[in-house]
Amino acid sequence: PPQHQASPVSVKKTKVRKNQYHFNLKEYLHKIVGVDLTAIDGMDENSVLSIIAVTGLNMNKWPTADHFTSWLNLSARPKKSGGKTIGHQKRFTNNTATQAFRMAAQTMWQQKGVLGHLYRRLAYTKGSKKAIKAVARRLAVIFYHMVQRQTAYDPKIIALDEAKLKERKIARLKKEAEKLGCTINLQVA
Numbered sequence: 001p002p003q004h005q006a007s008p009v010s011v012k013k014t015k016v017r018k019n020q021y022h023f024n025l026k027e028y029l030h031k032i033v034g035v036d037l038t039a040i041d042g043m044d045e046n047s048v049l050s051i052i053a054v055t056g057l058n059m060n061k062w063p064t065a066d067h068f069t070s071w072l073n074l075s076a077r078p079k080k081s082g083g084k085t086i087g088h089q090k091r092f093t094n095n096t097a098t099q100a101f102r103m104a105a106q107t108m109w110q111q112k113g114v115l116g117h118l119y120r121r122l123a124y125t126k127g128s129k130k131a132i133k134a135v136a137r138r139l140a141v142i143f144y145h146m147v148q149r150q151t152a153y154d155p156k157i158i159a160l161d162e163a164k165l166k167e168r169k170i171a172r173l174k175k176e177a178e179k180l181g182c183t184i185n186l187q188v189a
Contacts, residue, residue: 021045025045025046025049026038026045029045029048029049029052032052032057033052033057033147034150035146035147035150035151035152035153036152036153037143037146037147037153039152039153040104040139040142040143040146040153041108041111041113041115041116041155042104042105042107042108042111042115042139043104043139043143044104047100047101047103047104048100050096050097050100051096051097051100051101051143053096054095054096054097055097057147059144059147059148060148062144065140065141065144065145068140068141068144069137069140069141069144072093072095072097072098072101072137072140073091073092073093073095073098074098074101074133074136074137074140075137076088077091098136101136101137101139101140101143102132102133102136104136104139105119105131105132105133105134105135105136105138105139106132108120108135109123109128113155114155115135115138115139118131118134118135118138119131119132119135122134122135170186
């Protein structure tokens, strides 16, 4: 069989500091994975590398993204008694991938994108701990789908979720206004 020769990864052109890689890590990760995972908001080369080191590139271990987020301990675990939710289980993990997703989510408070808006909204209403976990879960789902489907990051898909959220909010406000005997006229800004 013919030997496949991989093109070498380029050396960094800028000065390499202590504890940094001497080669272009972004280019290397792109060659390994096939997609640019650093395009995801909040994800840098080091976090992607630490996640891949734990999870690997074979996402068939987890049938769905929900299984993946559950394995990372990023999904909600409600405690139910008599059919009612009475709280949520707190689970702790030393999983390096989970910590990398949480660190990436923690940087979202200063991002101007959709995920940054989601983080700030959740942090305002539910607190920063829950916001970090929710955004980390969203990042893990994006990571899972990008690696499994070999698709590029598209922030418009996340924006569609925000548009649905806005529509639901408008519908809820209209219903509340009808209960009070008022009507709402929408103005497009």
